[in-house]
Amino acid sequence: MKRRRLYRDKRPKTKTFPKSADPSTIAADLDAVEIWLKEQLNSHDDVHFQRREWPNLREKAAVLLVYCQGMSSQEKVNREAIPALIRWFEQGANPSGKGLGFEPVHTLGSIEAAVDRIFQGELVVFIDGWDRALSLDVADPPQRQTEESPIEPTVRGARDAFTESVVTNVSLIRKRLRGPSLCMEQLTVGKRSHTSVALMYIRDVIRPDVIEALRSRIKELELDDLDSSASLEKWLIQPSMNFFPVLDYTARPDFVTAALLRGRACLVVDGSPSVLIAPIQLMELLKSGEDNQFSSIFIPFQFALRWIGLFIAVFLPGFYVALTSFHQDQIPFPLLSTFVQSTQGVPFPTPLEVFIMLVLFELFKEAGLRLPSPIGQTLSVVGGLIIGDASIRSGLTSPSTVVAIAIAVVASFTLDNLNLNGAVSLLRMGVLLFSSLFGLLGFFVILFTITLYLSWLKPFGLPYLAPISPLSWKDLLQGCFGHRMLSRRPSILKPRDTTRARERGNQR
Numbered sequence: 001m002k003r004r005r006l007y008r009d010k011r012p013k014t015k016t017f018p019k020s021a022d023p024s025t026i027a028a029d030l031d032a033v034e035i036w037l038k039e040q041l042n043s044h045d046d047v048h049f050q051r052r053e054w055p056n057l058r059e060k061a062a063v064l065l066v067y068c069q070g071m072s073s074q075e076k077v078n079r080e081a082i083p084a085l086i087r088w089f090e091q092g093a094n095p096s097g098k099g100l101g102f103e104p105v106h107t108l109g110s111i112e113a114a115v116d117r118i119f120q121g122e123l124v125v126f127i128d129g130w131d132r133a134l135s136l137d138v139a140d141p142p143q144r145q146t147e148e149s150p151i152e153p154t155v156r157g158a159r160d161a162f163t164e165s166v167v168t169n170v171s172l173i174r175k176r177l178r179g180p181s182l183c184m185e186q187l188t189v190g191k192r193s194h195t196s197v198a199l200m201y202i203r204d205v206i207r208p209d210v211i212e213a214l215r216s217r218i219k220e221l222e223l224d225d226l227d228s229s230a231s232l233e234k235w236l237i238q239p240s241m242n243f244f245p246v247l248d249y250t251a252r253p254d255f256v257t258a259a260l261l262r263g264r265a266c267l268v269v270d271g272s273p274s275v276l277i278a279p280i281q282l283m284e285l286l287k288s289g290e291d292n293q294f295s296s297i298f299i300p301f302q303f304a305l306r307w308i309g310l311f312i313a314v315f316l317p318g319f320y321v322a323l324t325s326f327h328q329d330q331i332p333f334p335l336l337s338t339f340v341q342s343t344q345g346v347p348f349p350t351p352l353e354v355f356i357m358l359v360l361f362e363l364f365k366e367a368g369l370r371l372p373s374p375i376g377q378t379l380s381v382v383g384g385l386i387i388g389d390a391s392i393r394s395g396l397t398s399p400s401t402v403v404a405i406a407i408a409v410v411a412s413f414t415l416d417n418l419n420l421n422g423a424v425s426l427l428r429m430g431v432l433l434f435s436s437l438f439g440l441l442g443f444f445v446i447l448f449t450i451t452l453y454l455s456w457l458k459p460f461g462l463p464y465l466a467p468i469s470p471l472s473w474k475d476l477l478q479g480c481f482g483h484r485m486l487s488r489r490p491s492i493l494k495p496r497d498t499t500r501a502r503e504r505g506n507q508r
Helices: 002-010 030-040 074-091 111-119 166-174 208-220 229-236 253-261 299-326 333-342 350-370 373-394 399-412 418-438 440-456 473-480
Strands: 047-056 059-068 105-108 123-127 133-136 182-189 195-202 248-250 265-269 275-278
Touching (some): 030 111, 030 123, 047 074, 059 074, 111 133, 166 182, 166 253, 166 265, 182 208, 195 208, 208 229, 208 265, 229 248, 229 265, 229 275, 248 253, 299 350, 299 399, 333 399, 350 418, 373 399, 418 440
Antiparallel strands (some): 047 059, 105 133, 182 195, 248 275
16 A cells, blocks of 8 residues: 555646636636647647747746647748747737737637637637637638639629638628628527628618517527538528528629618528528519619510419419310310320320329439539430430320420529429429319419418518519519619618619619
8 A cells, every 4th residue: 555655646746627627718727728628629630739938028938829720821820920929928928919910819718719719710829827818810711712603604794703701702792882881790600510600781771670580590599510501591491481482592792782782681601602681572582693784674574484484384284284184175176186186195194194294304404403514404405305205206195295394394494593493393293283183173272372372471571472462563663673663672671771772863
């Protein structure tokens, strides 16, 4: 027993920092802080620790530098941050960080905040005897330059698009709206990812209750990780509203700017090249970023084509099945004879035939999305033509069915929003099912059901079918026509500042 006690007494005593210590503070003992950090970050080989001793007036100060390789700029650390720290210590360091000569500098009061700053790419400085730490912004995370969006190509508009950096994306929006009324609130989502989310809006335009609803929903999220704007969209939408898209997305800053000026807000998620826009109505989902670049005479024609395309994409297959299977007496005789001649020898009934062709076209569309864009577009078009022609020649389907399905699928391509396109595909199948079972009765039942659901839908307290239901002729004309009709903001959004342009000089 004596030998064991002597052995224990002879062991060197080292300073320890208990694992159960409160991470909301920083110990004044630098050795203890270093031990705790290395224990917690022992599996992080990209986190570098540098122990230095610098003269602080007449004394020497022990300093611990911690940064993350790959997220921090090594050149900034060695050529800017460390020389500035040495000069600052020679002149007399102070816990406030004043006189450091390096901007920006933040004062940290907890190890949790220090670890977060390390993984954001900043250089964290711990000083022996201080219960505070300093963080110097030397972040240089990997990111790409702004370039034209491959998803939303432009003909006459601006060719810069959002990137995966929230700082860059916010700057692209501020470049277009330089006034002080454009507000940006920085929020953090994700207990593990600590993803930055920027909530942007024009203070004197948007309704305060909309901003409060968005802010409260984001703050209520308890997630481990937020990897994209699509994930944020799923968590923000209520379960009863997740069939139709109630948030829009875009990769174009000019489209976001136009939405902000109309009284909407945008959500910029770090790591995502697309920005969410809220609140949104069905009419806004049919708009394109190029609309403002064309003549106001041509815009109503484009809008009408998109509405027609939406109705054809959803209802044409079901209407075709209802007429040809249940109500042949409602078809003109010349057209009916054409249908009868084309369906001779086809082994499947019309509803099953239409269903098979719809599934085939959806397969081609899905395959086209997964392949590189030039090959994917070729597969979607050429593959559909080849399979359709082969099906007709082999007698598996009729030419009239192929024409009806092809028109419905091509009409869906007029919709820019992929979420709306997915909803259209599901609705098309639902309309086909009811029409196949009950004929025109089922067709009109599902038509009225969809209309009632859209009328009931009110994301963020705003009607989804506005300005059609409730009807507002002014907002409807503003949405269909170009800049000449956009002198006032949409009244359905109830903006605080309703005027966009005045007669004198026609200024926005």
